Amino acid sequence: MKDSKVHTKDLIVDAFLEMLEDVPFNKITVHDLVNLVGINRKTFYYHFYGKSDLVKYVFRSTFALHLEARFNGDRLICDTQIEDDKYRYMPFFTKSEKGFKQGDFFESMGQYFMGYREFYRKLSTEEVYSNFRRYLLLIYRPALRKDIESLFQESNCYLNAETLNWLATFYTNNSVLWIFDCVLNSSKNVPKDLMSNCYNLIYDSVKGTVSAIVNK
CATH class of the missing domain: 1.10.357 (Tetracycline Repressor; domain 2)
Structure with missing residues (x-):
């Protein structure tokens, strides 16, 4: 079973790649990603700058x-x-x-x-x-x-x-x-x-x- 931190990081990446299929990069926001994954901004910035x-x-x-x-x-x-x-x-x-x-x-x-x-x-x-x-x-x-x-x-x-x-x-x-x-x-x-x-x-x-x- 994956560590929960690794699992969350994977979910963020998956959400980012999914959005990038239809949304221009500059239109994707951290707010969009955390809403899609169901996490808060602090969790996102724990994993990525x-x-x-x-x-x-x-x-x-x-x-x-x-x-x-x-x-x-x-x-x-x-x-x-x-x-x-x-x-x-x-x-x-x-x-x-x-x-x-x-x-x-x-x-x-x-x-x-x-x-x-x-x-x-x-x-x-x-x-x-x-x-x-x-x-x-x-x-x-x-x-x-x-x-x-x-x-x-x-x-x-x-x-x-x-x-x-x-x-x-x-x-x-x-x-x-x-x-x-x-x-x-x-x-x-x-x-x-x-x-x-x-x-x-x-x-x-x-x-x-x-x-x-x-x-x-």
């Missing part, structure tokens, strides 16, 4: 299930390295089997966003859409930074924090955010190998950057 936090939870919980169904547990990464991350117990990334190569993860991420494309499209004209993109950058930049740092260390090259942060931001924008935007802006299904091919290009680019710096 607001609607933007609700969107983050939908992403983290559904993407965690998606990853758990496709990768061995020993490859899953939960810690976003964000101090106040409420969802640090949910997988969001994977350990690379070979160095920096993460093509299978990004292919899986593309498949996930394809499956939830209509949900995220409902946010596309809202401020929360931009907030969500910033959230993706926030949680994935440290993860990619760690992978990039490991790749440089394999070549006995150590970069300062500023350079590593710049590279991590650049490659996060051109992998995670590119996939998100590509899927949402496409009118057709995106070939699954496009995501892994995209990341292979990024991998080659990172390798080229390592080589250029090492041989400087």
